[in-house]
Amino acid sequence: MRIGKRVAIDVGAVHNGMAVSDKDGILASPLATVASIEECIDLIDDSVIEIYVGLPLNLQGVATKSTATALAFAHALANSLSIPIRLIDERLTTALANTQLREVGKSQQEAKATVDQMAAVAILEFALLIERNTGAQPGKSLEELE
DSSP: OOOSEEEEEEEOSSOEEEEEEOTTSOOEEEEEEESSHHHHHHHOOTTEEEEEEEEOBOTTSOBOHHHHHHHHHHHHHHHHOSSOEEEEEOTTHHHHHHHHHHHTTOOHHHHHTTHHHHHHHHHHHHHHHHHHHHSSOOSEEHHHHO
C-alpha cells in the first residue's frame, strides 16, 4: 500500500461530498460538503497522492447524464492540480450512504447534510480496498476513459 492521503469526491447536481484517508490508506473519513470545484481544490493539500472521483453509471454499467458531469469535474480538477485523478465506479454508493445514515437514526432531513460526504467515504473505502487487495491503482485514469 502506498503512503499518502487520498481524497474522494462524490460529484452531485448541487453539492459535492468529500472524504479523506489517513496517510496509511487505512481509514476513510468524511471531509466536507461543498458547492463548487474551487472549494474542493481549496481543501486538497500537498500530502494528497491521489484523488478519486465517483463515476456514476447505471446498474448495467452504462454512462448516464451524471457521468458527463463527473467527467467534466474530473477534467477540471486535472487542469487545476498536479495530483493524479482516478475515476471509481460509484454504483449504489448514495443508496448505501442513505441506508447507513438511517441505521444510525438520522432523519431524511438530517441525512441530507451528510449523505454526499458518506457517499464519498464509500467511494474512498472501495478504492482503498482495491489497492489493499490487488496492489494496483484503483479505478481508471481520465486517459483510459477517452
